[in-house]
Amino acid sequence: MRNTIITSILLFVAVIGASIYYFANLEGDKKETVRPLTYLPKETFLIATFHNDATTDNIFKDFEIFEALIGRQEMEQWQLLKTKMLRNTVLQPYVEGVEIYASLHPEQDGISTLFTIPTLEHVEPEALAAIVDQTGKSYSVSQKDTLGARLFNFDNGVKDSIFHVLYHKNIFFVTYSDSLLYKILDEGVPKLDKSNIDYFVDNNSRNSPLSVYFVHDQVNAIAKHVLRRKPGKTLNLFENLGGKSAWNLNFKNDALILSGESETAGNKENYLEIFSHQNKTTQGLYQFFPENTASYLSFAVSDRNRFQQDLAQLFVLRKEHEQLNRQFNELQKDKGVSFDKQIVPLFGDEFAVVEQSNQTELAFLALRDTSGWKQLASNLVSEIEGSLYRFDYANIPYALFGDPLKLFSRPYFFRIGQTLVLANNQSVLQGYRRDWEQVNLLINTIGFKNFERIQGNEANVTYFLRTRTASNLISNLLKREYSIGFRDKADFGYQDFYSWSVQISGNSGKFLSSLYGIYKSKNALGASPEWTYEFENRPITAPWVFEHSDTSQFILIQEQDHTVHGIHPTGKKMWSAVLHGRIVGDAQQLADRSIVLVTDRNQLYRFDTEGNSISGFPVRMDGEPSHAPTIAEADGQQLIFVPLGRSISVYTLAGKRANGWEQKNVRGKILFDVKVRNNTIYVGTSEAHFYQFNATGELIKEEQLENSQFANPIALGSNSAKETVVHALDSAGYLVTIDFLQEPTKRKMDTWPTDAMVVFEPLGQEDARTAYIIDAKRLIQQGLQDSGTTYEFTFTQEITDRPQLFRNGGTGRLLGISSRGNNLIYLFDEKGGIYDGFPIEALPNFYFGKIDYNSATYLLCVRRDRKLYAFKN
Template sequence: MRNTIILTIVLFVAVIGASIYYFSDLNGEKKEVLRPLTFLPKETFLITTFHNDATTDNIFKDFEIFEALVGKAELGQWKVWKDKLLRNTVLQPYVNDADVYVSFHPEKEKIVSLFTVPTAETIAPESLAALIKETAKTFKISEKDSLGARIYHFDKGVKDSIFHVVYHKNIFFASYSDSLIYKVIDNKQPKLNKREIDYFVENNSRNSPLSVYFVHEQIDGLSNKLLRKKPGSFLELFGNLGGQSAWNLNFKNDALILSGESETNKDLTNYLETFSHQNKTTQRLFNYFPENTASYLSFAISHPTRFNTDLQTMFQKRGEWEKLSASFNELARSKGISLDEDIRPIFGNEFALLEQSNQTMIGFIALSDSSELSKNIRKIASETGDSIFRFDQSNIPYALFGDPLKSFIRPYFVRIGNTIALANSQSLLQNLRQDWRRENLLINTIGFKNFEKIQGNEANITYFQRTRTSAAILNNILKPAFNTNYKNEDDFGYQDFYSWSAQISGNNGDFLSSIYAIYKSKNALGATPDWTYAFENRPITAPWVFEHSDTSQFILIQEQDHTIHGIHPTGKKLWSAVFHGRVVGEAQQLADRSIVLVTDRNQLYRFDTNGDGLPGFSLQLSAEPTYTPTVAELDGQKLILIPAGKKLLVHALDGKKVGNWDELTLGGKILFDVKVRNNFVYIGTDNGNFYRVDAKGNVVAEETISGSLFRSPIAVVEAENKSGAIVALDTTATLVTVNFNQNPIKQQIGTWGDRALISFDGERSQAVNRLIAIDEKKLFVTQLRDGNPIFEYTFTQSVNDRPQIFKNTTYGDLIGISSRENTLLYLFDEKGNVVDGFPIEAVPQFYFGKIDYNSGTYLLCVRRDKKLYAFKN
């Protein structure tokens, strides 16, 4: 399947058109669109037009997509001509009210551009020469008369960079190709026809900064120009389609988006016409595609009856229906099974064709009724082993859905989820099923997640091409000259495009169409770090940011050999020291800027911002810590309260043990950290024992929740008489409120599994508003006071790390999620939206916020190369 390259080529040319923004700064309303287009040669691959206001340069000067597609050298030339010619004050009165057209045309082994600029008023012949001379003082100018016009040649002394300009019929035409200029002014050369021009004029939006126009019959010429092999099945959908498309640009910094309308000749011998009376609908089959997908074509039917009627009409017009119907009539006679009554109801309204990176093809068909498949499968197919079947009758997929599945004459198939996958080889299906079981899927890649956020999944037809996995295919199919540019990372940026795609939807006999090119911008979050910090071993804690002095902050992180690093906000090493054991829970900073933490080797540390231990530290603890210490004031004394299984270890800030806390007997293991409020300590245990303890370590209130298990942190909320009540969630998703003065209150708050990961968004503050739960692939955020859901989110793989909470950022209170399986980081705002720029590829866990007093917001994260990355948001 050679569809992989086809859309890339069309988009490639379209986006080159967009880059001409740099060539102009014209300002004015449309006065006459039709006339300039009548001079364009019939072989015009693409036309773009634009109009600018005073802010255009500021909008597009950092639009990296332009430079990536045009090339740095070419764009540099265009900027020179913009500044020296069109921006020249001498020409401004004539061109200020004009639209500018840029069109693209075939020439030998390249595609050349033509700039068309009509003037607001006629420039007299005697004035033109003086104007040209004044406009281009820095160039060597020569001229030539041909076909009744005078052509000016601007030469700046660089090879192959002579710019040819002619003023013909009150229009400037300019190009680096002199032969193209001759075609424009030669009346005997075939030109665009009136219908094509009229469609462009009708669909040229003045509210869009750029419009793009494409004549469908140019597809063959375009593919012949760029490809050294026959085009594939995607392009065949447009064979003899006729008509044209007009798109308008939607500006986005990291994506090119063109959307508009397409009309055709409405000839039902062409497969695409079977969708012209459909309406866009949700597509879901991409959830089944393997990670090594290079490209896919996915189809969704909104009106099955109309589709089946149009498909049959197509077969009849092609002269295929008689043979197809005869074969299925024979199937009905021999096996008593009907295509329409028995086979068609098995399948749903979605199907797809994908190409993998090794150029193998797999088809997918959604199931409508799995019971119908089970009931009839042995009437239409035979098992070949390993739960893989093969159709007994030829052309079933083709008869049901048409051209995209035509290559699967008698395919093997296997059920995967709510679909069947088709292939002409059993081994492909075995590999696919293994990918499915291992969740080695396209949707689990970071690039596809970013693609989904921009494009969406509402359409009748979606084409998608992924740059990285298509690399070998592109290399084989592009002609050498174009392949050289495609691979040239110094001058171009094609490798920085994640994907190219198109969506088409029926529209009352015509089509709505959109084109997307997703770009990995160097300015996007996670692309270009401000700095990196390399470790010898894998970091094992999140990065923490603490105060270092009155003027600066610093970053703290531990790596696998237990070395803790102090890092300056600029990424420079401040100090490092090997600690005895792995940090348990989190490090925290006291008012005097000293840092307190515990390790799994029974050590309590307190050290200053230079990494030096305070007197008396580190010290050996009597038991192994199980979570973060709580530093709080009890009876006027600052204490460090350390959870250690069934014990609570209490030390003063000088490290000395305090009171008789060792005698405190607990009925279970402490759940994470303990809470202190109003001179009382609140403790929860895994087997349902909850305590209120006074400042001396005496239990003053106790409650036991029999028959319940707890695996999550507790929170303390304000109860009656300003006393504290413990809130905890048991393993049945029952929220238990213990206020010690009355019977515990139980509320079923979810249906999560017993291994769900729970956080409260105010664990270290007095206000606890939300409960955050991760249950395998699902994120649930719930209002604590009433149990009402705030938002939910479904991940593509199970999440095994507890949610992180980032308080009081510029985005409000944020929830951080780390997906260890596919090394993705997510950040959600208070409404459940994924923060712009996320997900980001990195390992758990991370930091998001300021890294210095006056710094911007940064993402600190670690990647598989064992480096800490600082990305400025």
């Protein structure tokens, strides 16, 4: 597990340096970049430099990540320094428009920060005295001379928070550590190498609010400084790598993203050098990783031939090739199998190593030719039990892919499609197989969904650390002072980072690299509710929002004991009432604001916004409703059409049976709701019978389709003569159109699978224009007149709940999807993009929109704790 810890600490240190940007917001262009860096000690861990304009300061003023990394107390000190000193009118003319640097340096008792601020012109002694006098009015100021320079100490009475200031060679150096200033002054202390400084200057981006510079030789020094023990094998990949990296900040309020270029020393004995001549490519093995993943290293190659050549050269340089050749010569002699010609071509371009939370490891190898593997495997492996095998010959994974697989000498494995899953222990492999069969996978977790959305999967090398599953191990391996800070939730926010990760891609002998810290922002949708409403039992319907009066709206929802709650938009209870049965379908509101709904105990309800029944209600119906009622005008009056499985009951708004509408029986189960347009009523059934009734209940026409079955709602449309037609999707994937005048037409939709679940949009009595199709894990959107798909999306779990539709401003719609298998809810915009902030952990059935006339947009959802959550978007 040490490899997990080392890499996380490197990220940990890097992001501390990155966060220092918050300290400054002066204005100006880059001035004399090289000169200030030449005074920094060689042992500098990391350097950050930032643009000094008000625009970027405004971007970062609410960036929670900085405070989480630096600590609230430290941030207060830096804010004080900025406002009391740098913003002082006496000092500002000398530093306005300069570029500020912040660097991290090892100290005996920790890591110190140094701020390096060059001045536009030399500050004469008299002016310096005036600056010290003005900026020090809120401090107790003392000074002393040393090494030919004068040091000023600004003490505000807070322990360990004395600012030590040095003005030297037209540069202000500011730090909490006076010993660090002595290193600046001492010409005998080795300073940063000029070649490193030149590289940083060349890669400074004027389009980024922050740049971070890192010398790779500091990896071991950082590890030694912050860890109790020696580093593990992951860090060995970076050992003796040499070179440096320059990263620029990409702003996002729920992630710290640093991306840029890396240059190495070109040491051919270092494994990572193999990837410098690769190009970034898609990585997909993460879809197999178990839910309890603590960290993983995933690799993908774009040029397999070049990879094998470079790997072979690495074995030669390490003097390992002779041993490997002897071994594989024996294999060819014994089994007639050539490693290079027969084994290597069977394997694909991806491999990965996963550490689980219990410190066990798994490896994943992609196969290129599964049929060839089946034929050749009998010469290479032995079956242990039930599709569980073990390699007969050692070092095959290592010879195929190199260092990450070295510990998997003769592993056990089993195959999932085109992927081999390896472990050094049978029980570990059997445990993973159970996870796979039960779909306990990393990709099904809410945190990883957000990680995927931000980071993407294009790289040659990806390292990923999941904070929660590795938290205790990280804490135990850190030295005491760092462990305390890592766990301190009051002052820091390290526990609020979901993950840390690094991505590396080859770039013509060099590298492109990125670092990511995915943060659980308190301002993110689904993090901090505006209010919650607690139930005695589990809620069983979606929350609905209805009008309450001319000035306010209210929320309606039912819980498992059949109690219906009226909830104010502020989350306060207004009223509750117990219904006879569970609400079927949606509740609906009439023009007079009364609510109409049906329950599975054959009840038709109509009540006012205070929960009081309207005269004549509830009504006991002749059967159990199969869907929500349709409320529409027919024969000059508002009627309530209730589907009762294989029959229809129709009522007036007074709760009486409508004239002429004795119970109408149909062949088959009614497909969801009844459609009404222009005094004509349309019904479709599961047994392919479609009906057209007039306003008084007389049957106009019945159409029957032979050899067809239906299981989805029907929709209305219009033909070229502007006559109403019925659309329905049959179980074979055909879109059937019935106009009740001519023979029904059937059109095979290329992308529509059989037995799919479909929702037509818009809902109700309007012409349907779009269909949303759910095929197990796949979402498809397609226009009814289009031959091609508008967009597709694949989920990690099978979707069993019908999609929901929410208004998006005017006529637009947002699509809501609930993934019951992993308790995630999704919201898609009209172009198929996932709405910002989603997916979110919640139970199926939710609401997204306004909850009062003038309110912001809210997400209303229920979680496992039986509470209704209101999250402001």
